[in-house]
Amino acid sequence: xxxxxxFITGGAGFIGSHLTDILLKRGYRVRVFxxxxxxxxxxxxxxxxxxxxxxxDIADPVAVAQxxxxxxxxxxxxxxxxxxxxxxxxxxxxxxxxxxxxxxCEAMRQLKISRILFASSAAVYGGNGEGKAIAEDTPKxxxxxxxxxNWQANITLISIGATTLSSQPFFxxxxxxxxxxxxxxHTQELLAYxxxxxxxxxx
Numbered sequence: 001x002x003x004x005x006x007f008i009t010g011g012a013g014f015i016g017s018h019l020t021d022i023l024l025k026r027g028y029r030v031r032v033f034x035x036x037x038x039x040x041x042x043x044x045x046x047x048x049x050x051x052x053x054x055x056x057d058i059a060d061p062v063a064v065a066q067x068x069x070x071x072x073x074x075x076x077x078x079x080x081x082x083x084x085x086x087x088x089x090x091x092x093x094x095x096x097x098x099x100x101x102x103x104x105c106e107a108m109r110q111l112k113i114s115r116i117l118f119a120s121s122a123a124v125y126g127g128n129g130e131g132k133a134i135a136e137d138t139p140k141x142x143x144x145x146x147x148x149x150n151w152q153a154n155i156t157l158i159s160i161g162a163t164t165l166s167s168q169p170f171f172x173x174x175x176x177x178x179x180x181x182x183x184x185x186h187t188q189e190l191l192a193y194x195x196x197x198x199x200x201x202x203x
Contacts, residue, residue: 004028004072005028005029005071006074007067007073007113008033008075009034009074009075009100010034010077011032011034011077013038016032016077017043020051021045030050031054032054033067033078035055035058035078058103059095059096065106072115074113074115075116076116076117076118079096105157105160116157118154
């Protein structure tokens with residue numbers, strides 16, 4: 001039985017493609033929205049009729065809303081994720097990371113989609129908490145355009161979730177990137193579980 005369509009921005013990348021595989025196994029359809037600047041078609045099982053890839057720019061609000069139409073939940077992974085790229089082109093980084101997140105939120109509001117899983121970066125904490133466990137209330141100190149726009153996106157999701165989407169259930173989960181293959185697979189399982197079951201996760 002089909003459980004709905006999950007919209008994954010930046011879904012042709014490393015994390016998004018692994019999450020796509022997990023969601024397919026759990027009976028979901030997946031619609032990936034990606035400009036393929038770093039993601040690849042070959043990362044996705046496009047031979048599977050339950051997977052759809054739409055090429056588009058997260059900074060284009062019309063394209064985002066059109067692509068999201070008909071979906072039941074959102075995983076927002078699209079972003080400039082390179083520190084050097086963000087320093088070289090801070091305007092594009094702002095458009096992708098911050099304005100792109102605004103576009104996702106506005107499309108959700110228009111389409112009455114209430115559930116979102118958002119991937120941020122541990123680097124929004126800067127050097128704070130170095131050498132010890134970092135908690136959600138650890139002071140933020142983003143040092144680069146990439147991390148500054150990630151933190152702006154965090155604030156946007158929190159504020160919109162408490163106001164514009166206040167009449168709808170809103171789920172926000174920021175994750176730390178895990179690169180080791182085995183750990184990464186475990187992270188994807190947790191992400192899929194949290195998205196599907198609406199439960200809080202701890203990494």
